[in-house]
Amino acid sequence: TVFQNIGQLSTTSFDFIVVGGGTAGPVVANRLSENPNFHVLVIEAGPTNEGVLNAMIPSFSVQLQQTTFDWNYTTVPGIGLNNRTLAYPRGRILGGCSSHNAMFYTRGSMDDYDRWANITGDDGWNWKNILPYILKARLFIYNEKWTPPSDEHNTTGEFNPVVHGFNGLMFTSLPGSPQTIDNMILEVPDQLPDQFPFLLDMNAGKPLGLGWFQGTIGNGTRSSAATAYLSTAFTNRPNLHVLLNTKVKRISGSKIHGIPALNNVEIDGSQLTLTAEKEVILSAGPINTPQILMNSGIGDRNVLAKLQIPTVLHLPSVGQNLTDQPITTVLYSVNSNKPLDNLDTNATLQAQALAQWEFNRTGPLVDPGPNFIAWSRLSSNSAIIKEFGDPSAGQNTPHLELAPFSAFSIASQPGHTGGMAIAVVTPKSRGSVTLNSTDPFGKPIIDLGFFTDEFDIRAMIEAIKLSQVFYQAPVWKDYIISQVAPAVNATDAELEQYIRSTSATTLHGVGTAAMSAPDADYGVVNPNLLVKGASGLRIVDASIMPFINSGHPQAPVYAIAERASDLIKSCNLHIDMTIIKIQALAAAFSNF
Numbered sequence: 170t171v172f173q174n175i176g177q178l179s180t181t182s183f184d185f186i187v188v189g190g191g192t193a194g195p196v197v198a199n200r201l202s203e204n205p206n207f208h209v210l211v212i213e214a215g216p217t218n219e220g221v222l223n224a225m226i227p228s229f230s231v232q233l234q235q236t237t238f239d240w241n242y243t244t245v246p247g248i249g250l251n252n253r254t255l256a257y258p259r260g261r262i263l264g265g266c267s268s269h270n271a272m273f274y275t276r277g278s279m280d281d282y283d284r285w286a287n288i289t290g291d292d293g294w295n296w297k298n299i300l301p302y303i304l305k306a307r308l309f310i311y312n313e314k315w316t317p318p319s320d321e322h323n324t325t326g327e328f329n330p331v332v333h334g335f336n337g338l339m340f341t342s343l344p345g346s347p348q349t350i351d352n353m354i355l356e357v358p359d360q361l362p363d364q365f366p367f368l369l370d371m372n373a374g375k376p377l378g379l380g381w382f383q384g385t386i387g388n389g390t391r392s393s394a395a396t397a398y399l400s401t402a403f404t405n406r407p408n409l410h411v412l413l414n415t416k417v418k419r420i421s422g423s424k425i426h427g428i429p430a431l432n433n434v435e436i437d438g439s440q441l442t443l444t445a446e447k448e449v450i451l452s453a454g455p456i457n458t459p460q461i462l463m464n465s466g467i468g469d470r471n472v473l474a475k476l477q478i479p480t481v482l483h484l485p486s487v488g489q490n491l492t493d494q495p496i497t498t499v500l501y502s503v504n505s506n507k508p509l510d511n512l513d514t515n516a517t518l519q520a521q522a523l524a525q526w527e528f529n530r531t532g533p534l535v536d537p538g539p540n541f542i543a544w545s546r547l548s549s550n551s552a553i554i555k556e557f558g559d560p561s562a563g564q565n566t567p568h569l570e571l572a573p574f575s576a577f578s579i580a581s582q583p584g585h586t587g588g589m590a591i592a593v594v595t596p597k598s599r600g601s602v603t604l605n606s607t608d609p610f611g612k613p614i615i616d617l618g619f620f621t622d623e624f625d626i627r628a629m630i631e632a633i634k635l636s637q638v639f640y641q642a643p644v645w646k647d648y649i650i651s652q653v654a655p656a657v658n659a660t661d662a663e664l665e666q667y668i669r670s671t672s673a674t675t676l677h678g679v680g681t682a683a684m685s686a687p688d689a690d691y692g693v694v695n696p697n698l699l700v701k702g703a704s705g706l707r708i709v710d711a712s713i714m715p716f717i718n719s720g721h722p723q724a725p726v727y728a729i730a731e732r733a734s735d736l737i738k739s740c741n742l743h744i745d746m747t748i749i750k751i752q753a754l755a756a757a758f759s760n761f
């Protein structure tokens with residue numbers, strides 16, 4: 170059942186309460202409610218995703234930013250960004266960021282997951298063991314449903330079916346609309362095989378090279394955690410309840426044998442406290458999860474004391490380790506005579522594209538951006554790795570991401586602009602999320618820490634140089650007119666200034682409630698994602714990643730949520746069995 174406000178609930182007690190109906194939350198709620206004995210409530214601050222056109226049409230997703238579907242956060246001025254602030258959108262809608270993100274579907278490298286396993290001491294997080302949660306092998310438990318692209322073109326040679334799931338819930342696909350530079354891009358691996366070898370599938374664990382984009386898209390439409398895991402087929406389950414438009418203030422509970430048992434959920438603007446008989450699962454995302462933890466007195470006691478929040482649990486790692494990937498662009502004036510490259514400025518073309526999408530879910534609106542991505546690794550012998558060390562998780566892991574985009578037009582300028590978005594996907598810089606005030610919904614202080622580590626600047630300079638190599642391939646000879654930004658012969662010092670003054674965020678924040686080994690003296694959750702030093706509270710979302718994956722984070726978030734659901738189910742099955750055994754024993758003794 171879907172409820173629009175808390176007044177519609179007929180009970181305040183559930184087995185599980187999932188806080189945040191974003192990306193991870195719906196997965197957990199869906200999987201737990203597969204057991205009809207579990208009564209599950211999901212609480213989401215935002216409204217439904219249903220009927221929100223901008224959340225359906227892939228190329229319209231940016232239009233959800235800075236609207237009521239967004240938490241509308243802003244970062245603090247970054248010292249590594251020439252003191253610039255950046256908008257930091259977060260989805261405030263059922264499906265969370267999965268309802269308004271750019272739909273890139275990239276798992277990262279196998280090393281990324283193996284590193285999680287190594288540092289937590291839990292092999293369940295390694296690539297071999299996490300992959301079944303993504304693509305196949307377990308009865309009813311997997312994420313991915315690979316689908317043909319919306320134009321149904323022949324996709325042979327564009328992906329590797331062996332590494333995809335075909336029966337999960339989340340649609341994924343290749344681009345469904347050709348772009349004007351596709352054929353030129355496909356020449357690059359032949360012309361520059363050393364720097365840009367062709368990569369058949371960037372989701373096979375070794376993402377190095379240039380390959381076709383994959384997105385969380387099916388039938389030309391966004392597939393989100395809401396559409397995949399909380400569709401009516403699931404919310405019709407009598408034991409699955411979704412409460413919309415409701416903000417959680419804090420998690421509370423009393424101490425049992427000195428350990429906080431955190432089973433109560435306090436709601437904004439309501440006297441009611443909701444109770445989870447088994448567990449609260451916090452899935453409010455990498456910004457709001459640490460905010461709710463700190464509101465609840467879980468965090469660094471010194472920081473909490475300054476805000477006069479009584480400490481319930483001293484966990485200094487809460488809100489620390491914020492890891493995100495910086496992005497900038499390299500722009501060219503390009504030679505384009507293709508009508509499609511005028512889509513940004515031509516209202517007639519836009520109306521035609523929308524009509525086509527509405528008619529049969531095809532056309533230029535079915536894809537969010539680039540049709541290809543190139544992933545590159547800095548050489549182990551490079552000066553930068555020698556000087557700063559290698560922050561990547563291993564040899565299969567890229568440091569840099571380069572996404573060439575089609576030409577576009579700008580109303581105020583003649584001609585067309587093209588180029589590349591480039592990102593450092595293994596950043597060394599770390600930031601933090603802290604509270605601004607005791608107002609539970611005051612905007613948190615988000616410090617991305619971008620470019621506070623020299624490695625990241627140097628890596629981004631390498632990314633710019635690599636993008637220039639890309640466009641020196643002979644295939645671009647008649648296409649590239651001139652490099653617009655940064656200046657073509659810029660020195661490294663000038664490139665550094667360009668990077669600091671133009672870089673934005675990929676909005677890939679993770680790590681603010683990181684998991685660590687059970688005996689580690691840092692971290693927020695243990696490898697089972699239970700909050701250290703508490704009972705009844707688990708965290709399942711992007712904040713638990715100890716290191717960012719060398720790709721975009723939603724694919725691992727889905728995998729984390731699938732595995733977490735399995736962990737919760739098996740743990741509570743065990744508890745159920747223990748209770749049953751105790752009851753059976755009690756019954757047996759009562760017969761004597």
Ligand SMILES: Cc1cc2nc3c(=O)[nH]c(=O)nc-3n(C[C@H](O)[C@H](O)[C@H](O)COP(=O)(O)OP(=O)(O)OC[C@H]3O[C@@H](n4cnc5c(N)ncnc54)[C@H](O)[C@@H]3O)c2cc1C
Pocket residue numbers: 188189190191192193194212213214215234258259260261262263264265266267269270271272273274275415416417418452453454455457458461675676677678709710711712721722723724726
């Ligand atoms: C604009 C944008 C584009 C992106 N593009 C991509 C991409 O192309 N590919 C990719 O892999 N990743 C992308 N990302 C990142 C990715 O979407 C996120 O890392 C991932 O979805 C995070 O999932 P989550 O479950 O941790 O959090 P979220 O999806 O943010 O879910 C948290 C949910 O909790 C709710 N919530 C928060 N606080 C409260 C409260 N107090 N009470 C009740 N509910 C609350 C929120 O409203 C939200 O629905 C993008 C992110 C953004 C913002």
